[in-house]
Amino acid sequence: MSQSSPAGVKSGIPWWLWILVGLTSVAIVVGAIYSSIPEDPEVIYQLALKQLETYDSLNNEELPPTLEKLKTYPEYADQTAYVEGRMAAEQQRHILALQIYEKAMDNEQMRPLLKIAMGDSLGRIGRHNEAIEVYEEAISLQPESGNDARLKLARLYFQVGANGLSEKTLLEVCKTDEKNREARTILARICGDAERFEDSLTHMKVLLANEGDFSAASPELLRAYTKACLQVGDQEALQELSDKHTGVLKNDEIKAAMKIAVGDTEELKIAYGGAVTEGLAEIETELGYADVLIATGDTATAGPIVDKLLRRMPRRQEVWELAERYYRETENAARLSVAEENVRQLKALKADLIEAQEAIANEYENVEGRVRVMKALIKLQQFDTARGWYAMIKQMAPNYQLQDPQTLEAAVGPLVPFDTEKPTGEEEPVKEEPVKEEPAKEEPDASAGKDGDQ
DSSP states (O other): OOOOOOTETTTTHHHHEEEEEEEHHHHHHHHHHHHHSSSOOHHHHHHHHHHHHHHHHHHTTHHHHHHHHTTTTTGGGGHHHHHHHHHHHHOOHHHHHHHHHTTTTTTTTHHHHHHHHHHHHHHHOOOOHHHHHHHHHHHHHHHOHHHHHHHHHHHHHHHHOOOHHHHHHHHHHHHHHTTTTTHHHHHHHHHHHHHHHHHHHHHHHHHHOSSSHHHSSSSHHHHHHHHHHHHHTHHHHHHHHHHHOOOGGGHHHHHHHHHHHHHHHHHHHHHHHHHHHOOOOHHHHHHHHHHHHHTOOOOOHHHHHHHHHHHHHHTOHHHHHHHHHHHHHOHHHHHHHHHHHHHOOOOOOOHHHHHHHHHHHTTTOOOHHHHHHHHHHHHHHHHHHHHHHHHHHHHHTOOOOOTHHHHHHHTTOOOOOOTTTSOOOOTOOOOOOTTTSSOOOOTTTTTSSSSTOO
């Protein structure tokens, strides 16, 4: 005859015994980890630093027991504070991290490391000015070996649009670390954005010195390198790209321009044509395909693609330059005139953007100057970048009255639409119509074209 177990008992073992077994197992595991930690405090500290490199705040069993063991050595209290602060920062508790770092700031040997960590947390919570000052202090404390702080400072300068200060700092890094990848990448970006393509190429060629470098390069770096080669007319570099690195170049628009420059378009024409026909093509592929079609004389196929791109991106200079080539090839003088005027005005807007960027290149507190950059980006239909500047400005000056760029985007159309009889744009005054009964036509970009709009 079977007997039922009493309430709260499973398989004859009381419930409280199951809990005790579980707690004992956990204690054994923790004890094993703890006992495996060495006794030398310097070794423990170095182990904690290594564990910080792979620290995951949601799933980490290694660092906490190491930190607890380090706390048992009073002479390592400042190192313990550094590790604790870093761990708090990894958990996005940056205010707490800053408070912990301050506890150890009297330690002169630790101070440069603590300053860099403080700069990281200050930057993460938008206190850019304080972060910059702290990084500068860290460099002054270790001028001969402060490249880590210099890179972080340069990255922050670049983030807030102080490109001149960023470039100067990065060049200091390159004096002692000529092939520093991060430094050269940001330098190439700064020079490229300012249309200093020769300088940009100089930095990128350091990063792309051999076949392996090209294979390991990011798509953004390869795109920038190819674009710079096209801009300066480096035919030898373009031929090498075509012969050896076409497969690793992902941007179809730039790839097409490169292939056209070296006279090798047949494979691209077939590949891009298939993607466009199947409806799988991205904008860059459509741009590249239309460019190849025009270059090979197939204007009939190119025409509808050009029209589509003009409707989708009425402020993109590359699209209007494509339209220029198309209307010149098809001998459409009226539309060619409109395309040329759009290119002229877009170049003027790009020059305005570069001027606005240069005006803030050597300082990091000018909010008005950054608003000017944001508005210049909106005029060029670079909405994603403009939103990034908007977020940065609001972080720098939370109380600054600034209109969200998304409310200005809808008004950004072509500078000179095809239905105007005579090309007119933002830079030219609108002339009154001779017929009194008809009001003067409104500028298509009136709401986005004035710097005073908020």
